[in-house]
Amino acid sequence: MITLDHVSVKYRQRLAVAEVCGTFTTGRSTAIVGPNGAGKTTLLKAMAGLLPASSGQIHTPERVAYLPQRTELDRQFPMTVAELALSGSWRRSGAWRRLDRTEQERAAHALAHMGLAELTNRPIGTLSGGQLQRARFARLMVQDAPVLLLDEPLNNLDPASRDLLLKQLTDWQIEGRTVIAVMHDLDLVSRHFDETLLLSGTVQAWGATAAVLAAARAEIGFTGHSLWVNPLAEEAGS
Numbered sequence: 311m312i313t314l315d316h317v318s319v320k321y322r323q324r325l326a327v328a329e330v331c332g333t334f335t336t337g338r339s340t341a342i343v344g345p346n347g348a349g350k351t352t353l354l355k356a357m358a359g360l361l362p363a364s365s366g367q368i369h370t371p372e373r374v375a376y377l378p379q380r381t382e383l384d385r386q387f388p389m390t391v392a393e394l395a396l397s398g399s400w401r402r403s404g405a406w407r408r409l410d411r412t413e414q415e416r417a418a419h420a421l422a423h424m425g426l427a428e429l430t431n432r433p434i435g436t437l438s439g440g441q442l443q444r445a446r447f448a449r450l451m452v453q454d455a456p457v458l459l460l461d462e463p464l465n466n467l468d469p470a471s472r473d474l475l476l477k478q479l480t481d482w483q484i485e486g487r488t489v490i491a492v493m494h495d496l497d498l499v500s501r502h503f504d505e506t507l508l509l510s511g512t513v514q515a516w517g518a519t520a521a522v523l524a525a526a527r528a529e530i531g532f533t534g535h536s537l538w539v540n541p542l543a544e545e546a547g548s
């Protein structure tokens with residue numbers, strides 16, 4: 311169970327996320343949704359331990375794996391697809407220790423599962439967007455963490471890659487892992503996530519997906535592409 315207790319996160323003096331309180335239950339999936347600039351990525355990074363909370367407490371008793379948004383920068387690392395997947399075993403093998411056969415087999419299995427068996431020796435810079443995201447998912451599979459924090463995992467993908475990764479999200483849920491993902495596609499959210507956190511600087515709603523999305527649509531017309539006002543952005547005068 312991950313608990314957020316009055317969590318706020320600032321960039322310099324400016325609040326990006328304010329007073330978030332709530333619980334992510336072990337084994338449940340949660341979508342974090344909200345308009346641009348709502349603080350979704352910021353909250354996920356804070357939960358991954360990559361940004362400090364400026365106030366409040368984040369309790370994450372279990373090990374987390376974090377998938378940042380995909381960017382062009384990802385392609386610029388001089389590594390192969392196999393090396394990317396294998397880097398998920400870092401915690402078990404240590405940065406400089408020789409990687410044993412078990413870890414290599416684990417990475418090969420994850421890549422095959424992601425349909426990348428033929429591409430293992432390719433530099434990641436030569437992959438398509440969908441192939442790269444599948445390789446990044448293979449790395450997550452190798453990490454084998456009980457909690458997955460995923461930032462827009464299904465954005466801008468070809469249909470085949472999207473379906474494959476969606477199935478992987480479902481498999482992780484069936485395995486009892488806690489899946490927390492920033493999502494923009496509310497149809498996918500309504501079909502695949504148990505709970506939804508609607509964020510706009512502060513928590514607007516958090517609970518069962520059907521109820522949160524129904525309230526969001528009815529009360530504020532939030533469609534996933536809305537121009538809904540972020541109160542923290544208003545405060546900052548932007």
Ligand SMILES: Nc1ncnc2c1ncn2[C@@H]1O[C@H](COP(=O)(O)OP(=O)(O)OP(=O)(O)O)[C@@H](O)[C@H]1O
Nearest residue numbers: 321325326344345346347348349350351352353543
């Ligand atoms: N590194 C940074 N330095 C300063 N301000 C930042 C930084 N990263 C984000 N912000 C600001 O914090 C606020 C929240 O940004 P964040 O990226 O968390 O939003 P988001 O909900 O993930 O948005 P999107 O849906 O557009 O990805 C925004 O006002 C943004 O401009």
